Amino acid sequence: MGLGNPQETCLKAGILRDYTPTSSLKVVAMELSPDWVVGFTDGEGCFFVGINRNPSTSVGYQVLPEFVIVQHKRDIQVLYALKRFFRCGVVRPNHDDRYAYRVRDLQGLRKVRDFFLKHPLKTKKRIDFLRFNRILTMMERGDHLKLDGLLEIVQIALRMNTGNRPQLEQVAAEIKQRLQAG
């Protein structure tokens, strides 16, 4: 994945080259406004909570919340501009010709959460965000490290996005069984 040539490096820096009529080279950083970021996230953003099996944790599962925006590689400069806007996250290759801006660390997710609490989404994605926020708050309290807290998190995650996650249903069933077995 070569990002070494000048054009791609510029893109990587979230910068657009703009040739003026005098043919002098003007380098313009892409400035994003809060409202643009809300509108773009209403369209393209995703608040997702993954649950992975992980035997090294006390409950056997790891909760992985993430905020992600995927774009075709032609718009990689927008992803880098988002990274600069939120001052967190990473831009990485995704499937095919796509790149993703992704925030996974708790410190970064707090910045994202604070932003969308202050600047609410307009679409029904707002409801996913509020569920996401609820899971983050539970994780900050350490609820994900206890079986009953984990079950509640899984049940909230099942109501997010399309809700079509058969593997996560399976995880919920397993945790319920373990809780019943005491």
Next chain:
Amino acid sequence: MGLGNPQETCLKAGILRDYTPTSSLKVVAMELSPDWVVGFTDGEGCFFVGINRNPSTSVGYQVLPEFVIVQHKRDIQVLYALKRFFRCGVVRPNHDDRYAYRVRDLQGLRKVRDFFLKHPLKTKKRIDFLRFNRILTMMERGDHLKLDGLLEIVQIALRMNTGNRPQLEQVAAEIKQRLQAG
């Protein structure tokens, strides 16, 4: 497509019901800012130019530019808010569970054009918009009513969006043949 019950009527009016803690009912119109509209269009908007066979026109083809935003029906209130924002266009059912906000008339498209000239898109969709604008300008001059102007419009349309339009390639080939035949 029943839009008669109170909840759906509210959605149709682009209005969100917001229950306050005192359980009194507050009706809030969804207010869109220009930057939100730009961000949302960067994510979800489409500038499209259709070319239809139409024997009743002088050149045998009709040029149909449109600005369209499609959403799941759960976000129909955003589409009505866009209609109020641009003061033009219609909201209509689309495929499956989806609705579309669509602007097709020239007067409405001029409003949309003026807005995006004043508030530029941030993604590469800006390039599609500029091509769309060029086609609109040509249509205002009547270029689409002459065979050579129509060919230029078709060639611009072929460079828009994904560019994968075999039927439009066919139209371009037909027009070229007619131009060569004099």
